């Protein structure tokens with residue numbers, strides 16, 4: 231995780247602060263879903279759609295899983311399910327933005343059919359954001 235996404239030296243964001251942001255923040259409360267394993271019935275992260283920077287009316291796919299479950303195909307499975315959901319909801323195209331250094335996320339996006347476009351945003355501190363897209 232880049233430094234701005236980590237829990238800081240004073241312990242923020244706390245669990246209570248995260249709970250509050252999930253309840254009140256539009257970004258979280260719109261179309262992000264909890265990812266739950268059917269067999270274990272534990273919540274391991276989120277996957278869904280957010281209004282992003284792609285194009286108007288074409289949301290972004292977003293996902294994040296707990297580190298302890300990485301590398302077992304869960305992000306790919308969850309992303310595929312969200313693509314089906316987006317298609318049946320009438321969307322014709324989705325976007326996904328990803329840091330150029332985020333190999334795991336870029337691999338997940340490639341596996342579910344996203345392709346990179348010419349669009350990118352270069353941030354000298356955090357890296358380059360790549361814009362990828364997928365027709366449904």
Ligand SMILES: CC(C)(COP(=O)(O)OP(=O)(O)OC[C@H]1O[C@@H](n2cnc3c(N)ncnc32)[C@H](O)[C@@H]1OP(=O)(O)O)[C@@H](O)C(=O)NCCC(=O)NCCS
Pocket residue numbers: 293294295296299300301302303304305306307327328329332333334335337338
């Ligand atoms: C990105 C993330 C959701 C992937 O979750 P996951 O369940 O491990 O993903 P999957 O198992 O479905 O697929 C991961 C793929 O990346 C590959 N991969 C992972 N780390 C890699 C690395 N360092 N180098 C090369 N490939 C890597 C895996 O081998 C796998 O590909 P494969 O199936 O061809 O072998 C998870 O790492 C995460 O939560 N990261 C932090 C949040 C984040 O970056 N979110 C996305 C923001 S755009």
